Amino acid sequence: RLAKEPSSLSTVVQDLLQQHSLFMLNIQLQEGRDLVVRDSCGTSDPYVKFKIGNKHLYKSRIVYKNLNPRWDEEFTIPIEDITKPLIIKVFD
Numbered sequence: 826r827l828a829k830e831p832s833s834l835s836t837v838v839q840d841l842l843q844q845h846s847l848f849m850l851n852i853q854l855q856e857g858r859d860l861v862v863r864d865s866c867g868t869s870d871p872y873v874k875f876k877i878g879n880k881h882l883y884k885s886r887i888v889y890k891n892l893n894p895r896w897d898e899e900f901t902i903p904i905e906d907i908t909k910p911l912i913i914k915v916f917d
Contacts, residue, residue, distance in 0.1 A: 848904040850911070854885055856895045863917035868892060875902065876912050 854873060863869040868890040875883040882902045888894035904911075 846905070848907055849901050850904050851901050852883075852899070854896045854898045854900075856893070856897075857915060858893055860892045860894070860915065862892065864890075866890070869917045871915050871917055873913060873915050877904070877906075877909050 852875070857871055857873075860869050860871055869892055870887050870889050871891065871894050872887045873885040873896070874881060883900055885896050885898055888896065
């Protein structure tokens with residue numbers, strides 16, 4: 826018997842969601858370049874937050890007094906719904 830071909834990308838995503846209840850996303854946070862000055866001394870103390878919806882998934886370490894921070898962090902986060910966007914924000 827021939828398998829039925831999915832009619833759209835949406836169908837493929839729905840099929841994947843039915844087959845797998847949890848996905849793992851590997852992230853490599855490397856560096857920031859030319860960040861905006863946020864401190865009165867002319868630098869910034871940046872860190873990065875990752876979230877999906879209102880759920881915080883990861884917070885990087887703080888790189889003090891640096892506008893070109895290098896984090897070199899690697900981590901894995903569980904993804905329950907691959908249709909929700911991953912939000913990445915840099916804070917001071």
